[in-house]
Amino acid sequence: MELICPAGTPAAFREAVDAGADAVYCGFRDETNARNFPGLNFSRDELKTAIAYARRHKVMTFVAINTFMRAGQEKLWHDAVDDAVRLGADALILADFGLMAYTAERHPEQRLHVSVQASASNADAVKFLVETFGAKRVVLPRILTIPDIARLARQISCEIEVFVFGGLCVMAEGRCSLSSYATGKSPNMNGVCSPASHVRYREDGSELVSELGDYTINRFPAGEAAGYPTLCKGRFDIAEERGYAFEDPVSLDVMDHIDALRDAGVGALKIEGRQRGKAYVAEVVSIMRRAVAANADERPALLSRLRRLSEGQKTTSGAYEKRWR
Amino acid sequence: MPASTHPSLSLGPVLYLWDGPKWRDFYFRIADEAPVEHVTLGEAVCSKRLHFIEPHVAEVIERLEGAGKKVSLASLALVTLERESQLVRGLVRDSVHPIEANDLSALGLLAGKPHSVGPLINVYNGATARLLASRGATSICLPPELPMASVRDIARDAPDVVFEIFGFGRVPLAISARCAHARSKGLVKDNCQFICGEDSDGLIVDTLDRQPFLALNGVQTMSHTCQSLLQELGELTAAGIGRIRLSPQDCDMVMAARIYDDVATGRCSPAEGLGRLTLAYPGVPLSNGFHHGQTGASWIAAPAGSPPWR
Numbered sequence: 001m002e003l004i005c006p007a008g009t010p011a012a013f014r015e016a017v018d019a020g021a022d023a024v025y026c027g028f029r030d031e032t033n034a035r036n037f038p039g040l041n042f043s044r045d046e047l048k049t050a051i052a053y054a055r056r057h058k059v060m061t062f063v064a065i066n067t068f069m070r071a072g073q074e075k076l077w078h079d080a081v082d083d084a085v086r087l088g089a090d091a092l093i094l095a096d097f098g099l100m101a102y103t104a105e106r107h108p109e110q111r112l113h114v115s116v117q118a119s120a121s122n123a124d125a126v127k128f129l130v131e132t133f134g135a136k137r138v139v140l141p142r143i144l145t146i147p148d149i150a151r152l153a154r155q156i157s158c159e160i161e162v163f164v165f166g167g168l169c170v171m172a173e174g175r176c177s178l179s180s181y182a183t184g185k186s187p188n189m190n191g192v193c194s195p196a197s198h199v200r201y202r203e204d205g206s207e208l209v210s211e212l213g214d215y216t217i218n219r220f221p222a223g224e225a226a227g228y229p230t231l232c233k234g235r236f237d238i239a240e241e242r243g244y245a246f247e248d249p250v251s252l253d254v255m256d257h258i259d260a261l262r263d264a265g266v267g268a269l270k271i272e273g274r275q276r277g278k279a280y281v282a283e284v285v286s287i288m289r290r291a292v293a294a295n296a297d298e299r300p301a302l303l304s305r306l307r308r309l310s311e312g313q314k315t316t317s318g319a320y321e322k323r324w325r
Numbered sequence: 326m327p328a329s330t331h332p333s334l335s336l337g338p339v340l341y342l343w344d345g346p347k348w349r350d351f352y353f354r355i356a357d358e359a360p361v362e363h364v365t366l367g368e369a370v371c372s373k374r375l376h377f378i379e380p381h382v383a384e385v386i387e388r389l390e391g392a393g394k395k396v397s398l399a400s401l402a403l404v405t406l407e408r409e410s411q412l413v414r415g416l417v418r419d420s421v422h423p424i425e426a427n428d429l430s431a432l433g434l435l436a437g438k439p440h441s442v443g444p445l446i447n448v449y450n451g452a453t454a455r456l457l458a459s460r461g462a463t464s465i466c467l468p469p470e471l472p473m474a475s476v477r478d479i480a481r482d483a484p485d486v487v488f489e490i491f492g493f494g495r496v497p498l499a500i501s502a503r504c505a506h507a508r509s510k511g512l513v514k515d516n517c518q519f520i521c522g523e524d525s526d527g528l529i530v531d532t533l534d535r536q537p538f539l540a541l542n543g544v545q546t547m548s549h550t551c552q553s554l555l556q557e558l559g560e561l562t563a564a565g566i567g568r569i570r571l572s573p574q575d576c577d578m579v580m581a582a583r584i585y586d587d588v589a590t591g592r593c594s595p596a597e598g599l600g601r602l603t604l605a606y607p608g609v610p611l612s613n614g615f616h617h618g619q620t621g622a623s624w625i626a627a628p629a630g631s632p633p634w635r
Contacts, residue, residue, distance in 0.1 A: 068449035071478035098452025118447075120429055122404045124413065128433025132460075143502035144405055151407060171499035171546070172403060175445060177470040178498050178539075181548055181621035184614070186470055188447060209534075213620055216532040232499075236538065237531040238509040245530055246505050246546075319502040325514035 001262055001269055001292055004062065004161060005285045008040040008274035013050045015282035020289035023060035025093060026050065026274065032080040033064045034095075034117055035274040036191030044083055051088045060090035066115035067191045068096045078102060085110050093139065094118070095174055095188075100133040114138040116163065117174035117187065123155035130158050137161055139270065141173050142252065143319045146260050153265025160265055165284065165306070166272025168252040168318050170232040178231045182213040194230045201226065210234075253315035255291055255303050284309055331562050331589040334582055335363035335489055337444075337466075337572040338399040338425075340497060341542055342374050342522040349381040351573070356385075356392040358579045360586040363568060364389050365425050367399040369443070370500070371543045372409045373517065386422070397423045400431035402445045403500050403544065425466075436460045444468055444491050444570070445500070449475065451482020458486045465489065466570055469496045469552060472618035477564045487567035492555075493581055493602075494572025495527060495540055495609075496548040496621065506541040514544070526575035538622075548622065550612035553602060555588050556595045556627045557616055580605040595627065 005021035007013035016024045027033025029041040042050065051061045063084040069077040077099050084092055085107045092110060094100050095117035103112055116139040120126050129135045137159040140149060153160055171178070173187075180186035183198040200211045208220045210229035217229035227233070232246040252272070254261070261269070269292065271284055284306065291302045307315060318324055336355060339348060355364065366385065368375050389396050398420055400413050416424060417434040426432040427443040437460070444466040448454050454465055466489035467476060480488050504514035506521045506528055521528075527540030527547055540547040551574065554561065558569070569589070571582055584605060588598040599611065614623035 068447055069452065071450040071475040071482070074450060074452060096447070096449065096453060097456050098450050098454075101452060101456050118429070122410050122428075122430050124410060124431075124433050125404070125429035128429055128436075131433075143403070148405055170503065171501045174447060175402075176499040177468075177496070177615075177621065178546065180470050180615065181496070181498050184618070184620045188449065188468075189470070214622075215536065215538055216534040219533045235533060237533060237535070238528060238541070241509060242533070245509060245541075246501070247503070322515065323513065325503050 001258075001267060002161075003285065003288055003292060004268050004270040006166070006271055006274040006276065006281060007050070008035060008037075008276065009278065010042065010046045010050055012276070012278040012281045014053060015278045016285050017054055017057050017059045019282045019285035021059055021285055023062050023090065023268075024050075024054060025062040025064055025270075027064040027066075028080050028083075030076060030080070031070075031189075031191050032067055032077050034066050034115075034187055034191045035064075036067070037196070037275055040275060044087065047084070047089075048087050055088070061088070062091045062093055062113065063089040064093040064115065065099065066093050066095040066117045068188045069099055070189065074098070081107070091137070097133075100129070100135070104133045108134070111136050113161070115174070116141055119172050119174040121172070123152055126152070126156045126158060130156070137268070139163070142169055143172050145322050146257060146264050146320050149261070149266060150264035159267045161268035161270050162261060162266050163252060163272055164254045164258075164261070164269045165288065166251060166276075168247070168250065168316065170247040176232075182215050182231060184213075194228075199229055247316075248314060250314045250316045251310045252318050253307065253310060254317050254320045255288070255299075255306060257317065257320060258292060258299070259296065280309060332490075332558070332566050332569045333362040334360060334585055334589070335568040335570045336361045336365065336578070336582070337491075337494070337570045338365050338367055338369050339573045340370055340545065340547070341525055341527065341573075341575065342371075342377065342519060343525055343575075344522065345377050345381050347525070348378050349385055351578070352385040353388050354579060355582075356388040356394060359582040361394065361571065361582050363395045363397065365397040365399050365441070365443075369399040369402050369427050369445075370545045371504075371521075372401055372406070372412060374519065374543070375412070377519075377522075397425050397441055399425045399443060400427045402427040402443075403502070404428050404430050405502065426462075432457070432460075439463050442466065445497065448479070451479045454479050454483035454486055458483055463487060464568070466491065466568075470615045470621060473557070473560060473564075473616050474618065476561070476566070476616075480565045484565075488565070489568035489570050490554060490561055490566050491552060492558075492569035492571060493553055493585065494551060494570075494574055496550075496552045496612075496615070497542075497545055497572075498539070498548055498621075499546040501544050501546070504544045505546065506543050509541060548612065549609070550622050550624075551606055551609045552613060552615065553599065553611040554613055554616055555585065555598045555602065557613065558585075558589055558595065562589075574606055574609075576606040
């Protein structure tokens with residue numbers, strides 16, 4: 001199985017290549033990609049250099065242009081596609097139908113992957129994208145169980161890539177406006193979720209309060225580690241119950257299920273984390289490279305090292321296991 | 326020239342789980358009394374709920390059509406199981422009514438047939454609207470988070486499509502494989518006991534500082550506020566928007582529809598309409614921030630002294 005690794009900076013890109021990635025995915029430094037964070041992403045020149053480096057090491061480069069084109073400003077997205085093609089991207093990861101149509105028409109030879117943000121969650125949806133835009137691969141939303149994926153794989157004619165490690169969306173990707181409801185900035189339109197520009201921490205007595213826009217997302221008593229206020233991982237009150245209404249502050253880890261995913265027909269495993277530093281990327285990629293190749297006996301030791309790198313050290317298999325629902 | 330110079334009213338599907346008789350009686354009253362031209366009905370949120378309304382769908386459609394309403398059927402928003410795929414395929418194959426696509430499978434299967442596109446399909450630009458139109462979409466309800474600048478641009482870019490705007494109701498903000506509603510009551514989705522039926526207008530999620538924030542509706546998360554674009558009907562009309570969608574809340578929806586109709590036809594001012602709306606749907610704050618490119622939850626008042634929209 002291919003290992004698809006994140007790079008938010010040229011340094012992380014080189015680390016991912018050196019650590020054994022089969023492909024590295026990255027985006028331009030603007031709103032055309034879903035990790036539009038300050039200090040991250042690539043200029044055209046940086047992408048050119050990165051692709052050349054990857055080529056020398058026989059590693060592929062995927063360019064994520066996976067936000068939705070803002071009406072009236074489509075040129076920003078068209079330029080991103082044209083430049084990524086010109087610079088030699090091995091695949092473009094797209095979510096917007098209008099942009100997929102543009103790419104299929106202008107660059108018919110370019111390999112097109114369906115972003116997780118497109119929310120193609122079943123065989124008929126995938127067939128629509130394959131037939132209409134010539135998509136070669138779909139990145140599945142994190143809402144399917146492994147048996148769902150196996151059934152899907154038997155019905156479609158394109159490759160399947162799934163997220164296995166890193167951040168976890170609780171909501172179906174590309175179909176969530178929670179962030180813009182609270183901040184005005186959304187993943188679909190701006191490439192951000194719960195953006196740092198709208199985050200505030202304040203002390204209230206002995207508690208630390210985390211806020212997103214005008215809303216309290218969590219309160220941490222003295223001694224409890226304060227997490228980032230990602231909206232869907234906050235603590236709320238529902239009737240008399242207080243707790244994590246949607247999901248705990250956990251990250252995704254389905255590395256225990258590598259064999260089941262392979263048997264299900266998954267061809268590529270994706271690591272989330274373009275916002276992570278190069279040391280993290282290097283370590284995760286190198287451990288996962290070995291874990292994918294290892295037999296089932298050797299794997300647990302490798303995976304326990306991986307787990308220490310997870311956010312808050314708490315992980316979940318998410319929707320890949322039915323009981324998560 | 327079109328017969329009317331203002332948008333028509335359209336009723337979106339009931340997004341909550343109401344029991345069969347309540348659901349039926351709601352539509353009977355809509356048929357008899359509400360000034361809406363289009364009605365889209367059917368379960369869009371959770372496939373587990375379908376059996377509640379199934380026994381009543383035929384009589385509801387008959388009553389609505391008898392009253393001259395145009396009826397469409399909504400497809401499921403989230404399709405992951407084989408059973409759900411079969412439901413969508415069956416709907417597309419068998420329906421004699423136009424279908425509103427709410428996920429990509431329905432969109433794919435409906436190619437070549439006239440159909441509508443629901444607000445949960447990502448149409449953020451004219452290129453996407455034109456592509457969908459070329460495949461058979463005749464009307465598109467745009468995503469609620471779209472700002473007016475985008476709405477205007479898209480409508481200009483795809484003049485053959487009737488555009489619909491989410492003009493009234495709690496905004497569907499997200500959908501998940503996990504049921505937060507069941508979890509909040511100590512249950513899981515696969516054994517949920519249809520607990521979301523206890524909250525006919527959603528279950529309020531408060532922040533830890535007692536601020537109402539969101540509303541749970543099964544696997545869907547909605548806004549606590551009710552989006553209302555009454556003040557904005559004028560600019561929506563000027564932009565060529567053909568329909569305003571009213572999303573059913575557990576309130577007097579006939580009164581809500583009359584208010585929108587009165588404002589759209591100039592019988593009452595937007596300010597007066599808003600005052601009446603707070604009586605029709607009491608206790609729920611209004612929002613219009615998405616439309617103005619602001620935080621979705623916010624309310625942007627019309628500038629003082631601005632003329633009534635006509």
